[in-house]
Amino acid sequence: MQIGVENLTAAARPFAHTYRPEEVELEEEAARLVADAAVEGSATRKGEQVRLRGTIKTEVELLCDRCAAPQRAPLAVEFDTSFIPQEVEAVKAENVELQAEDLILSAYEGDAVDLDELVREQILLALLSRHLCREDCKGLCQKCGANLNDEHCSCEQGEVDPRWAALADLKNREQ
Numbered sequence: 001m002q003i004g005v006e007n008l009t010a011a012a013r014p015f016a017h018t019y020r021p022e023e024v025e026l027e028e029e030a031a032r033l034v035a036d037a038a039v040e041g042s043a044t045r046k047g048e049q050v051r052l053r054g055t056i057k058t059e060v061e062l063l064c065d066r067c068a069a070p071q072r073a074p075l076a077v078e079f080d081t082s083f084i085p086q087e088v089e090a091v092k093a094e095n096v097e098l099q100a101e102d103l104i105l106s107a108y109e110g111d112a113v114d115l116d117e118l119v120r121e122q123i124l125l126a127l128l129s130r131h132l133c134r135e136d137c138k139g140l141c142q143k144c145g146a147n148l149n150d151e152h153c154s155c156e157q158g159e160v161d162p163r164w165a166a167l168a169d170l171k172n173r174e175q
């Protein structure tokens, strides 16, 4: 969905859109949406600068970073993002002395803000910190691939003492 810039003013104009899961392409192997993403918010404009504030509610399926088990979780993201025209942003990027507040700015192309891209980025950002199925996930055995949350395998775990490793190396060579 595109939000036209021209009709926006300083008065908050509400917007709402529901994306089907397949419409939000995360391009991320370990995460996908498993429910609609409902976006609600309001848009304001001050000069060329557009500000979108609101929330995204959906449900995601993530693969755990350690054990690769899929897990579903509800996700609610709040956003507050300001946009400036792309031409203006390009000029700013050349300016070495960027103001801190400039860093929260995104850019819009032409005469509309791309809500699709905002939603995609916000969901990805929110997922960055949520890649474990549980805090103390034990992960997979490096040797046999067993899920150590569910079973104990008979492989030796832990770091091999480098001195023993050298010895084992020697033994292997003798054979």
Ligand SMILES: [Zn+2]
Residues within 6 Å of the ligand: 064, 065, 066, 067, 068, 069, 132, 133, 134, 137, 138, 139
């Ligand atoms: Zn896990």
Ligand SMILES: [Zn+2]
Residues within 6 Å of the ligand: 141, 142, 143, 144, 145, 146, 153, 154, 155
């Ligand atoms: Zn094992």
